[in-house]
Amino acid sequence: MNTRGLIDQLLQSGGNLMQNPAANQAKSAATDKVSQLSGLLGGQGKGLMAGGALGMLLGNKKLRKTGGKVAVYGGLAALGVVAYKAYSNYQKNQTTAPQGTPETVDRLPAPQAEQHSHAILRAIIGAAKADGHIDDKERELIDGEIQKLSSDAELTRWFDEELRKPLDPADIARAATTPEMAAEMYLASLLVVDEQNFMEKAYLTELARQLKLDPSLVQELETQVLEMR
Known part of the structure; x- marks a missing residue:
């Protein structure tokens, strides 16, 4: 599955919408009715379609702030850069943290990057x-x-299954097989949630616990997100 390509389209279209308030307003209206959605997205290219999918997936209130510089400056690769910085800072301040160069998604060969x-x-x-x-x-x-957005039947089927699953932070956290991957997953979640929403804040807390993230690393990741806004 070409998961990376899909994430790039979603994140980068989010960046385009943040820079174009008129387009963002159009996407907000589009989520109300199927007919409006079809009219706005028809024939306008994958960027707008990705924006429509992103808007519906995240909710209009989140679209304005999702991704920050990650969306604007390079999608998934930029997310990896931010995760690398956060993890490196964490290592410097923790003598018990795993040492060595963090293997974040921006620094991996294609097969490993796809897993991330x-x-x-x-x-x-x-x-x-x-x-x-x-x-x-x-x-x-x-x-x-x-x-x-994708002609990959396996990917679209998997995406649908993920959407329909009951929300389970423990199940999501099992996808993390390395500390860096766990950090990237938490970072991506931080970019999506509304920290003022009690349910979402509680979800983040539980996700961090299930990912077994050190509180110091959580704090560093949160600092990086604040700096992006």
């Missing part, structure tokens, strides 16, 4: 579901837009 991408996309979907806003109708709309 898969885990990060699971984290994004999970965080998007944390406030319970995705109903059956929205799932169908999101599925339709993802199918337009």
Whole structure:
């Protein structure tokens, strides 16, 4: 599955929408009715389709701040750079932390990067579901837009299954097989959630626990996100 390509389209389209308030407003209106969605997205290219899928997946209130510089400056690779910085800072301040060069998604060969991408996309979907806003109708709309973005039947089927799963932080955390991957998953979740929402904040706390992240690393990741806004 080409998970990385899909994440890049979602994140980078989010950056385009943040820089274009008129487009963002159009996407907000598009999520209300299927007919409006079809009219706005038809024939306008994958960037707008990704924006529509992102808007529905994350909810309009999140679209304005999701991704920050990650979205604007390079999608998944930029997320890896931010995770690398956070993890490196954490290592410097913790004598018991794993040492060596952090192997974040931006520094890995394609097969390993795809594994990281898969885990990060699971984290994004999970965080998007944390406030319970995705109903059956929205799932169908999101599925339709993802199918337009990717011709990979396996990927679109997997995406649909993830959307329909009950939200379980423990299940999501099992995708992390390295400390760096866990950090990337938490970072991606931070970019998605509304920290003012009690349900989403509680979800983040539990996700960090399930990912077995050191509180100092959690703090460093949160600092990096604050600096991006």
